[in-house]
Amino acid sequence: MPYTCPLCQLPLTQHLPSKGYYCKNKHHFDLAKEGYLNLLAVQHKKTKEPGDSRAMMRSRRNFLEAGFYQHVAEAIAHMIDKHRDKTPMSILDMGCGEGYYSRQIEKLCKNPENLDLHGIDIAKNAILAAAKKQANAKFIVASNKRPPYSDHYFDLILRVYAPSDDSEIARLLKHNGLLLTVTPGPRHLWQLKEFIYKHVNEHELNVSLSKGFEQIDCQRVSFKIKPEQEQRMALLQMTPFAWRAKGEIQSKIQRAHELEIETDFVLTLAKRADFSV
Template sequence: MTGYQCPICTTALVLQPTGKYYSCQQQHHFDIAKEGYLNLLPVQHKASLEPGDNKQMMLARREFLEAGHYAKMAQAVAKTITSNLPNTHTLHCLDLGCGEGYYSRTIAGLIGEQIPLVLHGVDIAKFAIAAAAKKQTTARFVVASANRLPYSDQYFDLVLRVFAPSNAQELNRILKPLGYLLTVTPGPRHLWQLKEFIYADVREHALEPVLAEGFVHLSTERLQYHINPNPAQRRALLQMTPFAWRANLNAQQALQAPEELAIEVDFCISLSQKM
């Protein structure tokens, strides 16, 4: 079973003998891109021509993440998986809103052979998925919306959601009974010093509720530390946050001016289980 379902009629998608495309019993067919990913976002489900992050935003995200600034968070996520999930059988894992695949690659490397994973990644941004597929040929990447996930019912053992939107009904549908949801959300002081360049009055926000309907909470870890991105990496960090829309030219220039700038990062890592 491929685990894919047709985004048009929701019947199962089957890889055809040529190995170049998938099709369903209604003869809807979807080609595998040269980079190895599958585009399961039909034009009628798009809100714009190229939804999601554009190429510039994707490159900014890659530049910042591959500098290792969020590596401690990725390590904590990997530890949560190895400490709580069974290692007796292969786990099907979906990286929801995976972007260019940094967390999929990093976590797969950290877990190693402790837990055998079949990794999937989904994002609405085609540029990001193409980049992810090039970097990690052993994973299965798909262009699709979090509100219309093109996967079979009860296919996944684990869904990873790092700073990504989700749909509780879809999460319940694609996860197996007693499947796990591992969520990373910003803590109250996340990127505090960056926000000081943009907002006149910076306040701690309340912890975001992360428990999706139909799930029971298992654990929460708050991880805080400082990063020291250089001016170019600060520019990339700004581009990958919602704050970019509020940062005028003066704020952007001021943010890049200091040679060194310590910025707080604050993550809440929560594990829950489907009831």
């Protein structure tokens, strides 16, 4: 069983016909009708609605579903296939949001029937949306800081712009497990930043690896996109600098004629250094 109890850390087992999950201490968690499991203990909830808001989640979903980041999804699927053998593979998307990349992995990877797909996010609204759209994947509401999964359950962890804890990632991965991280490259969203900052600086292309991991593959994916006015606003909402672009700046971005924006992503695949032979 993949899950552990968020209250006492014992394994959770599923009981039929209710499909609810229980631990030996009789802590009980219902499976929502959309098929996801809420394992976020109330005492670990710092706010009423932790994680991205519903509005942010909708913006991201509309933008991603329009296909603007399709090349990134393709590169992710390709990298997974390249480093995969014929045996079934369990994959966890950490901070999966509304599950776009998980759906794309199922769609684009070879032999998806051999993939055991999981997603975790602290935002319940995002997990609900993800579960509704992908019956073949298992989604839970929980924090990446205390992911309630058994030790060494996963073959690969995907992390796309999401916070996480290195020691928990090492705990969740099998000994030869892989960590695939997607981070922004030096020229990511350059033309959007030009509206916001006086001087836009190209930061160095240095990928900081999680502690105890060593890089085994890396790919830079850069391409240009031309989002319409509303889609630009959605994209802006997805960025950490959205809060800087208020009022006049925001309307300049919205009104700009045919704005072409560079995107720049770095995919880094790493494996646990302590088991590299």
